[in-house]
Amino acid sequence: MTSHYLKNTARKLRNSVTEAEHKLWQYLKKKQVKNLQFYRQRPLGKFIVDFYCPAAKLVIEVDGGHHYDGGEIVKEDVKREEYLRNILKLRVIRFTNMDVLKNMSAVMDKIIEEL
Numbered sequence: 001m002t003s004h005y006l007k008n009t010a011r012k013l014r015n016s017v018t019e020a021e022h023k024l025w026q027y028l029k030k031k032q033v034k035n036l037q038f039y040r041q042r043p044l045g046k047f048i049v050d051f052y053c054p055a056a057k058l059v060i061e062v063d064g065g066h067h068y069d070g071g072e073i074v075k076e077d078v079k080r081e082e083y084l085r086n087i088l089k090l091r092v093i094r095f096t097n098m099d100v101l102k103n104m105s106a107v108m109d110k111i112i113e114e115l
Contacts, residue, residue, distance in 0.1 A: 006043035013041040013048060020062050020097035021050060027108060028060075034115050045088055047080050052090075056115045059084055059092045062100055 017025070021040070028038040028051060042052040044059070051060035063077075084090045093114055095107050 003043070006046075006048060009043075009048060011041075017041075018062070018064065018097060020064075020095075020100040023104065024051065024060070024062060024095075024100050024107065027104070028111075033108075033112065036115060044090070045083060047083065049084070053115070057090045058111075058114055059090050060111065061092065061094045062097060063094055064097050 017040070025040055027033065028040075031037055036053050036055050038060075039052045039054075040050065042049055044052060049059045050062050052058070053060075061077075081092050084092050091114060093110060095110075099107050
């Protein structure tokens with residue numbers, strides 16, 4: 001995939017966020033957490049991640065139920081996470097949409113703990 005392709009795709013994704021991604025973004029934007037900058041739908045290497053904090057080298061993924069059904073998406077998530085961890089040397093934490101929508105305080109506690 002080309003860099004140009006990833007940038008365009010990320011732009012489209014920023015304009016079509018899920019309810020859970022939107023809710024989490026309200027907490028992460030504008031350096032509200034430990035005065036750290038977060039980006040959403042950010043191209044990193046050959047992937048686009050949901051949220052990224054460069055200062056902490058932290059990737060945050062918010063996944064719908066299809067990420068846990070044992071199908072092809074799960075296999076792709078494993079490859080993707082290995083790439084982010086092993087090649088780009090980033091830390092990755094994952095939350096489900098339901099985590100974000102129903103238990104934001106625990107989600108934010110975990111993010112702050114990782115920072």
